Amino acid sequence: MLSSGLKSHLGQILESTIQKVEVVSGGDISKAYCIYTPTQRFFCKVNNSAFAMEMFIAEKDGIEIIGHSKTISVPQILGCGEFEGNCFLLMEFIETKKPTQKDMETFGHQLAQMHSFPVGDSFGWKQNNFIGSLPQSNTYHTEWTYFYVHERLVPQLQMGLDKKLLHFNEVPTEKSLLEGCKGFFPEIIPALLHGDLWSGNYLISNEGIPYLIDPAVYYGHAEVDLAMTRLFGGFGTSFYNAYAEHFPITKGVGERTDLYQLYYLLVHLNLFGRSYYPSVMRLLRRYFD
Numbered sequence: 227m228l229s230s231g232l233k234s235h236l237g238q239i240l241e242s243t244i245q246k247v248e249v250v251s252g253g254d255i256s257k258a259y260c261i262y263t264p265t266q267r268f269f270c271k272v273n274n275s276a277f278a279m280e281m282f283i284a285e286k287d288g289i290e291i292i293g294h295s296k297t298i299s300v301p302q303i304l305g306c307g308e309f310e311g312n313c314f315l316l317m318e319f320i321e322t323k324k325p326t327q328k329d330m331e332t333f334g335h336q337l338a339q340m341h342s343f344p345v346g347d348s349f350g351w352k353q354n355n356f357i358g359s360l361p362q363s364n365t366y367h368t369e370w371t372y373f374y375v376h377e378r379l380v381p382q383l384q385m386g387l388d389k390k391l392l393h394f395n396e397v398p399t400e401k402s403l404l405e406g407c408k409g410f411f412p413e414i415i416p417a418l419l420h421g422d423l424w425s426g427n428y429l430i431s432n433e434g435i436p437y438l439i440d441p442a443v444y445y446g447h448a449e450v451d452l453a454m455t456r457l458f459g460g461f462g463t464s465f466y467n468a469y470a471e472h473f474p475i476t477k478g479v480g481e482r483t484d485l486y487q488l489y490y491l492l493v494h495l496n497l498f499g500r501s502y503y504p505s506v507m508r509l510l511r512r513y514f515d
């Protein structure tokens with residue numbers, strides 16, 4: 227539970243007394259709490275690991291850039307800091323309900339609008355951030371193939387080698403990664419991405435408003451977000467049909483979806499271990515043998 231010191235520190239930020247604190251389940255990385263003041267509820271994540279502050283600043287910046295696009299809602303950030311060795315990220319609490327088809331349709335439209343928000347000519351982001359609890363490198367590149375290979379595949383493959391989850395014989399060379407990817411990518415305009423868009427990272431409010439949470443933002447190919455939504459079951463036809471009204475399906479999207487899922491499968495391999503090895507190897511052989 228929250229220490230009394232941190233509780234009163236959060237109360238000062240909120241300029242209110244905190245009446246009650248409840249644990250919120252669902253997150254793997256940080257402890258999450260619902261904080262009750264006499265008038266409102268708030269959401270707070272707390273983490274005391276060595277990289278917690280960096281992680282929360284990256285999350286805050288990601289939420290704020292999405293908010294800045296004014297295309298899809300995000301919780302308002304109310305505080306981010308450290309108190310007595312505990313890092314915290316304090317934000318608006320979103321009261322949620324089970325999504326209807328209409329809500330998912332709205333979500334599809336708004337994600338497409340976020341992907342249409344103009345972001346310039348480069349792929350990357352002003353700072354590195356995190357994918358789950360793993361570092362995600364975002365050095366800017368003007369060529370998408372180069373970005374995807376150097377900033378996404380290579381670091382995760384290297385981590386797989388370091389953790390002895392992959393053998394060096396199984397890891398393609400940089401040259402074969404670049405050659406293997408090149409043929410699948412059309413001309414790509416950089417888009418603002420959520421970066422980790424699985425079903426645990428969006429909320430539908432009681433009013434039917436979609437909210438994005440816990441992003442790993444960068445400017446990349448919009449299809450990467452779509453590929454992540456499809457990795458574990460998909461978001462339903464209402465969502466995809468609405469999205470497709472803005473971005474009609476293009477040639478080769480199936481091949482690219484699998485190629486983009488390779489990144490997330492490598493992340494899962496490095497986070498959760500060998501059960502993801504067969505899926506990773508199947509894709510590595512398919513694209514780079």
Ligand SMILES: Nc1ncnc2c1ncn2[C@@H]1O[C@H](COP(=O)(O)OP(=O)(O)OP(=O)(O)O)[C@@H](O)[C@H]1O
Pocket residue numbers: 250251252253254255256257258269271301317318319320321358426429439440
């Ligand atoms: N602003 C919010 N309002 C209400 N509930 C929220 C809010 N943000 C997140 N949640 C809920 O809190 C839980 C944990 O949040 P979150 O996923 O961000 O934590 P995490 O520790 O970063 O976890 P992970 O990255 O493993 O998913 C989730 O179940 C999510 O639905």
